[in-house]
Amino acid sequence: SQAAPAVARAIVQLGGTVHQNCAARGIETEGGRLCGVLTESGTIRTKAAVLAGGAWASSFCRQFGFRFPQASIRSSILSVSPGAGGLPDALHTAKISATRRGDGGYTLAISGRGRVDVTPQQLRFASQFVPMFLKRWRSLAPGGLQGVRSGHETLQRWRLDRPTPMERMRILDP
Structure with missing residues (x-):
C-alpha cells in the first residue's frame, strides 16, 4: 500500500519524526494533554502523536481510558x-x-x-x-484462542517499564 509511506512523508514534511521498529508502551500527559510517548527505547517528548497500532490499537487506547472500538477477524x-x-x-x-x-x-x-x-x-x-x-x-x-494468545485482544493493563504484548508479537501472525 502507498498509504503508510505517504503518511510518513507528510509527518516528516510537517516537522515530525517517524519511529519504526520501536514499540510504544504508553503516553504521558500534562494538564490533560499529551506531552510524551513512552517507548521501549525511552520517552519521546511531543505534543502530538499518530497511533499506528493496527490490531493492538484498541488495547493500547484502553490503557489510558480511551474507547477505541475494534473487531478483529482472521482470514487467509x-x-x-x-x-x-x-x-x-x-x-x-x-x-x-x-x-x-x-x-x-x-x-x-x-x-x-x-x-x-x-x-x-x-x-x-x-x-x-x-x-x-x-x-x-x-x-x-x-x-x-489466537486472539487471546497473541495479546492484541487483551483487556489487561500492562506496566510501562516492561515489554508489552506488542513487543512480544511485533508482527501479528495468528
Whole structure:
C-alpha cells in the first residue's frame, strides 16, 4: 500500500519524526494533554502523536481510558509477486478479493471465510459489531484462542517499564 509511506512523508514534511521498529508502551500527559510517548527505547517528548497500532490499537487506547472500538477477524490471504497482469487494482467477488500493492504485486484473500475469536475485547464491543456480524453470518465462523494468545485482544493493563504484548508479537501472525 502507498498509504503508510505517504503518511510518513507528510509527518516528516510537517516537522515530525517517524519511529519504526520501536514499540510504544504508553503516553504521558500534562494538564490533560499529551506531552510524551513512552517507548521501549525511552520517552519521546511531543505534543502530538499518530497511533499506528493496527490490531493492538484498541488495547493500547484502553490503557489510558480511551474507547477505541475494534473487531478483529482472521482470514487467509496470500501474496503474489509483481508481474501478474490483467487484474484491476481492486477486485471483490463472492469467492475472492484481490488488491494491488505498492510494489505491483497483489494480496489475494478468500471471500467469506472470516473467523471471529470470542475474546473479552470482542464481548466488550459486541453491541457495536454484532449487527454487522449478523448481516454477514454466512461469511463468518467461530475462531479459536489466537486472539487471546497473541495479546492484541487483551483487556489487561500492562506496566510501562516492561515489554508489552506488542513487543512480544511485533508482527501479528495468528
